[in-house]
Amino acid sequence: MTAGILFARMEAHRADSHTLERYLATGGYDALRRALAEMTPDQVTAEVKASNLRGRGGAGFPCGVKWGFLAAATPRYLVVNADESEPGTFKDRQLLERDPHQLVEGAAIAAYALGVHQAFVYVRGEYARPARRLQRAVEEAYAAGFLGRGIAGSGFDLDLTVHLGAGAYICGEETALLNSLEGRRGEPRIRPPFPAVAGLYGRPTIVNNVETISNLPWIITHGGTAYDAIGPEGSRGTRLFSLSGHVRRPGNYEVVMGLTWRDLIFGEHLGGGMRAGRGLKAWIPGGASAPWLVPEHLDEPVTIDDAARLGTMLGSGAVIVMDETTDVVAAALSIVRFFAHESCGQCTPCREGTTWMQRVLERILRGAGRPADLDLLLDISDNISPGLRWPPAQTTICPLGPSATAPIVSIMRHFRPEVEARVTRGGAGG
Ligand SMILES: Cc1cc2nc3c(=O)[nH]c(=O)nc-3n(C[C@H](O)[C@H](O)[C@H](O)COP(=O)(O)O)c2cc1C
Numbered sequence: 001m002t003a004g005i006l007f008a009r010m011e012a013h014r015a016d017s018h019t020l021e022r023y024l025a026t027g028g029y030d031a032l033r034r035a036l037a038e039m040t041p042d043q044v045t046a047e048v049k050a051s052n053l054r055g056r057g058g059a060g061f062p063c064g065v066k067w068g069f070l071a072a073a074t075p076r077y078l079v080v081n082a083d084e085s086e087p088g089t090f091k092d093r094q095l096l097e098r099d100p101h102q103l104v105e106g107a108a109i110a111a112y113a114l115g116v117h118q119a120f121v122y123v124r125g126e127y128a129r130p131a132r133r134l135q136r137a138v139e140e141a142y143a144a145g146f147l148g149r150g151i152a153g154s155g156f157d158l159d160l161t162v163h164l165g166a167g168a169y170i171c172g173e174e175t176a177l178l179n180s181l182e183g184r185r186g187e188p189r190i191r192p193p194f195p196a197v198a199g200l201y202g203r204p205t206i207v208n209n210v211e212t213i214s215n216l217p218w219i220i221t222h223g224g225t226a227y228d229a230i231g232p233e234g235s236r237g238t239r240l241f242s243l244s245g246h247v248r249r250p251g252n253y254e255v256v257m258g259l260t261w262r263d264l265i266f267g268e269h270l271g272g273g274m275r276a277g278r279g280l281k282a283w284i285p286g287g288a289s290a291p292w293l294v295p296e297h298l299d300e301p302v303t304i305d306d307a308a309r310l311g312t313m314l315g316s317g318a319v320i321v322m323d324e325t326t327d328v329v330a331a332a333l334s335i336v337r338f339f340a341h342e343s344c345g346q347c348t349p350c351r352e353g354t355t356w357m358q359r360v361l362e363r364i365l366r367g368a369g370r371p372a373d374l375d376l377l378l379d380i381s382d383n384i385s386p387g388l389r390w391p392p393a394q395t396t397i398c399p400l401g402p403s404a405t406a407p408i409v410s411i412m413r414h415f416r417p418e419v420e421a422r423v424t425r426g427g428a429g430g
């Protein structure tokens with residue numbers, strides 16, 4: 001873990017970093033007080049726009065631009081997405097557990113800017129401890145006057161509700177999340193209308209990720225321009241990466257974007273290189289949904305736009321590193337099986353295609369694969385996501401189906417001879 005904007009209070013590994021007392025002692029809620037006392041909502045929005053902060057939930061959409069789409073009708077809502085279910089991602093967990101007041105303050109700043117009087121944080125069902133910490137922080141914030149009526153001595157009212165999900169990955173997708181929050185089945189909605197126009201209970205709604213919102217106190221304290229001065233164009237600010245897999249030092253790291261993948265995976269104070277001195281085979285740069293990168297990409301910059309140029313994405317910031325001993329077919333199966341299990345079943349290409357790809361990969365791993373299976377896998381992928389390009393074309397309501405093709409396309413693109421050998425030589429250990 002490294003310090004910076006988001007992890008500033010956690011650097012000393014203090015056991016009390018989640019408490020109101022510690023938050024106030026380190027300047028906590030000063031940004032909210034300042035926003036309420038000295039700035040209009042439009043001025044707050046202007047700072048967020050000037051920061052060029054891009055969403056950290058996956059798509060990297062500019063936060064200020066999204067806010068600009070919020071329809072004028074009232075009431076309107078803010079929903080913080082703390083579902084964090086993308087395999088390999090565990091950054092929001094740390095923000096919730098170790099610095100929940102930063103999120104509460106960020107949510108209050110956003111609510112003020114957006115004219116919202118009711119905000120929600122939708123927390124992943126399995127995150128019992130982070131949810132408890134957040135709930136406690138919300139109670140402390142109410143007691144101290146940072147939530148409720150006339151917050152921080154202003155005329156602005158805000159209620160914040162913590163809602164626990166029930167453990168479905170699809171509820172991280174913003175419209176499925178809104179359905180779930182309304183007490184309905186967690187299934188994605190057809191867009192348009194987008195949530196900014198008709199979201200929760202059909203009202204204008206902004207959905208932002210935990211990390212996105214946690215940046216706001218810093219942006220208001222230091223100004224949008226100061227944030228915009230950090231990191232390369234298009235990827236401003238610091239960003240959390242959850243490093244996992246075969247690295248020596250797995251964990252969450254806050255870095256300024258623009259470093260290289262080599263820095264991130266091999267850096268002495270970051271990933272620390274490969275475990276047991278093994279060679280690097282591949283890594284998933286942005287959660288299970290992202291197409292993989294391989295050693296020839298090590299010196300590419302870690303930015304949102306460079307990842308897109310390479311046909312992948314930084315997504316949720318989950319970097320899963322695989323060493324030379326990794327069986328790529330087994331790795332792909334593990335991801336495809338996850339998506340098949342989590343598909344909500346509304347769209348035929350996703351519902352049928354993910355399960356079909358799972359069966360073909362299982363067959364190859366059993367040693368019963370057929371030469372035609374390789375093209376079959378690509379054909380099924382092409383039916384879920386025509387053209388097999390990135391960002392994916394969609395035949396489905398949401399991007400989950402197309403995401404399931406990422407591991408297939410990756411192993412065919414980078415490791416086709418290895419997959420072919422599995423088919424010709426048979427299953428395990430091939
Ligand atoms: C299948 C699926 C799962 C998702 N899971 C999450 C999640 O767990 N957390 C999250 O913040 N965004 C998730 N997203 C992205 C959200 O739909 C949405 O874009 C995001 O919360 C917007 O926040 P941001 O603009 O701050 O990035 C997911 C998207 C899809 C398609």
Ligand code: SF4
Pocket residue numbers: 170187188342343344345346347348350351396397398399400401402
């Ligand atoms: S793509 Fe899959 S998860 Fe998304 S709405 Fe369709 S069936 Fe559901």
